[in-house]
Structure formats: structure tokens, C-alpha cells
Amino acid sequence: MTTTRPEDIIRPDVLSMTTYAVADAKGFVKLDAMENPFPLPAALAAELGEVLAGVALNRYPEPRPAVLVDKLKQVMGVPAGAELLLGNGSDEIISMIAIACAKPGAKLLAPVPGFVMYQMSAKLAQLAFVGVPHRADLTLDVDAMLAAIAEHKPAVIYLAYPNNPTGTLYPDADIERIIAGAKGSLVVIDEAYQPFAQKSWIGRVLDYDNVVVMRTVSKLGLAGIRLGYLAGPPVWLKEFDKVRPPYNVNVLTQAAAEFMLDHVDVLEAQAAELRAERGKLSAALAALPGATVFPSAANFLLVRVPDADAAFDALLNAKVLVKNVGKMHPLLANCLRLTVGAPIENAQMLAALERALK
Ligand SMILES: Cc1ncc(COP(=O)(O)O)c(C=O)c1O
Structure with a gap:
């Protein structure tokens, strides 16, 4: 009996790949994927619900x-x-x-x-x-x-x-x-x-x-x-x-x-709030011992710390999920990428990072 196996059919480079990893963020402050942290205002969400209910x-x-x-x-x-x-x-x-x-x-x-x-x-x-x-x-x-x-x-x-x-x-x-x-x-x-x-x-x-x-x-x-x-x-x-x-x-x-x-004005107002948060967060991060913040025009900040793996683990223990990009490229050694979140999320992340860096 002959069988057809994936290894006989699929491209070798695909066989040797891994699937795109997305961390399970349940129960975490999610600051790893540059999402806007703010929900839609309830009345707008309800109105949208009605619109979607009418879609064929x-x-x-x-x-x-x-x-x-x-x-x-x-x-x-x-x-x-x-x-x-x-x-x-x-x-x-x-x-x-x-x-x-x-x-x-x-x-x-x-x-x-x-x-x-x-x-x-x-x-x-x-x-x-x-x-x-x-x-x-x-x-x-x-x-x-x-x-x-x-x-x-x-x-x-x-x-x-x-x-x-x-x-x-x-x-x-x-x-x-x-x-x-x-x-x-x-x-x-x-x-x-x-x-x-x-x-x-x-x-x-x-x-x-x-x-x-x-x-x-x-x-x-x-x-x-x-x-x-x-x-x-x-x-x-x-x-x-x-x-x-x-x-x-x-x-x-x-x-x-x-x-x-x-x-779109609702979303633009949220973006404006995040831009303001970015400025505050950047200044607060720069004041942490051993941290270097790179200038950012996006809704995230790249920060270099003395030990990104240790800082990442400490943040995880504090239920804060960020992206450890330290191994992605030599130029990013010991760097974390922090999405700018809602004020309360940023405060939680900052407090945990401060503890980790002390
Ligand atoms: C530079 C850049 N381009 C494109 C994308 C993908 O965006 P989309 O959600 O539309 O697929 C990302 C997502 O992180 C990004 O960082």
C-alpha cells in the first residue's frame, strides 16, 4: 500500500517553517500587538450592531x-x-x-x-x-x-x-x-x-x-x-x-x-489620546534605570534595557504582555517593544518594568 505523506508533497522550505506565533493574552494587559486599547462608545457599538444585523x-x-x-x-x-x-x-x-x-x-x-x-x-x-x-x-x-x-x-x-x-x-x-x-x-x-x-x-x-x-x-x-x-x-x-x-x-x-x-472622528480622538500617552510613557521610560527609549512616531515604543529576557519575564509575571524583540535582529539586542495602551495599562506596565530594572 502506498500512502501520500505531507513531506512528499509540501515544499521543503514550508516543511521547515514554523507557524506565525501569536501569544495567548488571556488575563494579561495586552501591549504586544499595537492594538488600540479603547472600545467603541456603547451607543456607537449598538448602532453598528444594528447595521451589521442588516447585512446579507x-x-x-x-x-x-x-x-x-x-x-x-x-x-x-x-x-x-x-x-x-x-x-x-x-x-x-x-x-x-x-x-x-x-x-x-x-x-x-x-x-x-x-x-x-x-x-x-x-x-x-x-x-x-x-x-x-x-x-x-x-x-x-x-x-x-x-x-x-x-x-x-x-x-x-x-x-x-x-x-x-x-x-x-x-x-x-x-x-x-x-x-x-x-x-x-x-x-x-x-x-x-x-x-x-x-x-x-x-x-x-x-x-x-x-x-x-x-x-x-x-x-x-x-x-x-x-x-x-x-x-x-x-x-x-x-x-x-x-x-x-x-x-x-x-x-x-x-x-x-x-x-x-x-x-472616524471617534477613532481619531482615540489616536490623539494615544499620541499624548506615547509622550508621557516615553518620558517615564527614559527615566528608568538603564533604559534607553528610541524616538517613535507609532503607537509603540522600542526600549533597550540591560536584560530584555529578564525584563520580559518580570512583565509576564506581572501579567503584562509585551514583545521581546531582542533576538529578532542584532541591532535590537536587549530591546522590548511596548505598545502604548490605555493610561491604566501603561501605568501597570511601567510599575512592573520599574521593579524589574531596580
Ligand atoms: C508596518 C506594518 N505594516 C503592516 C502591518 C499589518 O497590518 P494589518 O493588520 O492591516 O495586516 C503591520 C502590523 O503590525 C505593521 O506593523
């Missing part, structure tokens, strides 16, 4: 929901003439870009340490990944980027604006130099943390022929609905749309997003 779950979603797309364009300042492509989170857009660009020998380049899904998408679509290290202070090494672009001629270059997990907001002049030096590449500016950076390239997306801007509603307070979008010249988006699974954004997400875009 028996029907497939609209593949290109015109009303939602127009609303997103208007609310998010997408310039006239630019096109918008929706994804099941920007994670899905990242994988669509990789799939569409995966010609034999094609490469994908990004500064490192950076968002892990860029490298993951390259691996899964079998593109070579080129990581260009940041400088020791975690700022962008533009000369190294330009040299790597000239050497590798990547199909795709990712620039997270600001970057995860460093929080760095690259200067516009640096990005301009990279766009100018990347004439043979597509530059994807990832603005996942735009609500906290309050700076954007979206209005300039038609000023170049090799730039697209990616956004998500996740960090704004809607991580659970999974909606990302890509803005750019129609000639590019038309191609990415071909690899999009036809019904990738479900009916509940479409309805919830449309509703929330009419109430």
Missing part, C-alpha cells in the same frame, strides 16, 4: 465595493486619479504584491529590522529577500540602501513610514532619494501607523510612477475587521487586482468599515 450574510461580498472605496478615498485623502485596492488586512496586500512580482530571480528589499511580513511574503512567493541594516541608532542608512538597490535591482522595496519595530519615521528627503535611486523598482510606502505619525505620502502617490502607499485600519482601532488598502497609479493596481482573491473582504468588514468611516 447569504450573499458573497462585492469584489470592488464602490461606496466603501469612495469613502476611504475621501476620508483618507487619496488624490483624484489614484486607484484603491482592498485587502484582508495589509498582510494580504503584502502577499499579493509578492505573488504578482515573483518573476524568477526577482528580489524584495527592505531595511532591517523591519516588519516581518515583508520577508515572509518574499519567502512564500519565492522571491529573494535583501535586508539592509539600519544604522546603530536605528535610523535609515540611505547610502547603504542606494548601494543595495543598485547591486540587487529589487522588484519591490518596502519602506514602513514609520517603521515597525523601531518606530522610526524616515525623513522625507531620505525617502525621496530612495525613490529617485529606485527607478527600476516599485517602492511601497507602508503607512500602517499613520494615525500616530500624522504624516503621509498618500497625497503624493501620483507624483511618481514607481510608488504606491499602503494603509490599514488596524492601528486606528479596527484590527479585528481586517481591512488594508493600497493607493496608487491605476496601472499598478490593475495588475495587483489580478492576484486578489475575488471575495477577499467579507460583508461584515465592508459594512463595519463603511459605518466607522462615518464616525
Whole structure:
């Protein structure tokens, strides 16, 4: 009798992978995933509930929901003439870009340490990944980027604006130099943390022929609905749309997003509160013995401590979950990434970290 085993069928690189680990956060103060900690006001949640109750779950979603797309364009300042492509989170857009660009020998380049899904998408679509290290202070090494672009001629270059997990907001002049030096590449500016950076390239997306801007509603307070979008010249988006699974954004997400875009002021006020908290938290962390805080334009702070493993364990014991990124990249040695939470959560985290560092 012959049997078919996964090892005979599945790609060797997939067999040797591990699944993306998500920590079980039940009972913890959850400061590991850059979520907005604030719930919707009860009256708004009830109204949303009514809207969702009216959604036809028996029907497939609209593949290109015109009303939602127009609303997103208007609310998010997408310039006239630019096109918008929706994804099941920007994670899905990242994988669509990789799939569409995966010609034999094609490469994908990004500064490192950076968002892990860029490298993951390259691996899964079998593109070579080129990581260009940041400088020791975690700022962008533009000369190294330009040299790597000239050497590798990547199909795709990712620039997270600001970057995860460093929080760095690259200067516009640096990005301009990279766009100018990347004439043979597509530059994807990832603005996942735009609500906290309050700076954007979206209005300039038609000023170049090799730039697209990616956004998500996740960090704004809607991580659970999974909606990302890509803005750019129609000639590019038309191609990415071909690899999009036809019904990738479900009916509940479409309805919830449309509703929330009419109430985006609520989410923007929450983001403003988090920006204020970020400032306070950053100052308090910097005052802890042995802690170095990096400047952040996002809703998280990267902090270097004398022993990140010990600090992480102490936080876990205090029921606070953060991200220990110390082993992710040599430049992040002994670094923790702390999501900016609600004031009470930040206080709890700070108190536990202070105890750990004393
Ligand atoms: C830089 C960056 N881009 C994209 C994403 C993914 O966002 P989404 O929730 O839309 O998949 C993240 C999530 O952490 C991120 O840090």
C-alpha cells in the first residue's frame, strides 16, 4: 500500500517553517500587538450592531465595493486619479504584491529590522529577500540602501513610514532619494501607523510612477475587521487586482468599515489620546534605570534595557504582555517593544518594568 505523506508533497522550505506565533493574552494587559486599547462608545457599538444585523450574510461580498472605496478615498485623502485596492488586512496586500512580482530571480528589499511580513511574503512567493541594516541608532542608512538597490535591482522595496519595530519615521528627503535611486523598482510606502505619525505620502502617490502607499485600519482601532488598502497609479493596481482573491473582504468588514468611516472622528480622538500617552510613557521610560527609549512616531515604543529576557519575564509575571524583540535582529539586542495602551495599562506596565530594572 502506498500512502501520500505531507513531506512528499509540501515544499521543503514550508516543511521547515514554523507557524506565525501569536501569544495567548488571556488575563494579561495586552501591549504586544499595537492594538488600540479603547472600545467603541456603547451607543456607537449598538448602532453598528444594528447595521451589521442588516447585512446579507447569504450573499458573497462585492469584489470592488464602490461606496466603501469612495469613502476611504475621501476620508483618507487619496488624490483624484489614484486607484484603491482592498485587502484582508495589509498582510494580504503584502502577499499579493509578492505573488504578482515573483518573476524568477526577482528580489524584495527592505531595511532591517523591519516588519516581518515583508520577508515572509518574499519567502512564500519565492522571491529573494535583501535586508539592509539600519544604522546603530536605528535610523535609515540611505547610502547603504542606494548601494543595495543598485547591486540587487529589487522588484519591490518596502519602506514602513514609520517603521515597525523601531518606530522610526524616515525623513522625507531620505525617502525621496530612495525613490529617485529606485527607478527600476516599485517602492511601497507602508503607512500602517499613520494615525500616530500624522504624516503621509498618500497625497503624493501620483507624483511618481514607481510608488504606491499602503494603509490599514488596524492601528486606528479596527484590527479585528481586517481591512488594508493600497493607493496608487491605476496601472499598478490593475495588475495587483489580478492576484486578489475575488471575495477577499467579507460583508461584515465592508459594512463595519463603511459605518466607522462615518464616525472616524471617534477613532481619531482615540489616536490623539494615544499620541499624548506615547509622550508621557516615553518620558517615564527614559527615566528608568538603564533604559534607553528610541524616538517613535507609532503607537509603540522600542526600549533597550540591560536584560530584555529578564525584563520580559518580570512583565509576564506581572501579567503584562509585551514583545521581546531582542533576538529578532542584532541591532535590537536587549530591546522590548511596548505598545502604548490605555493610561491604566501603561501605568501597570511601567510599575512592573520599574521593579524589574531596580
Ligand atoms: C508596518 C506594518 N505594516 C503592516 C502591518 C499589518 O497590518 P494589518 O493588520 O492591516 O495586516 C503591520 C502590523 O503590525 C505593521 O506593523
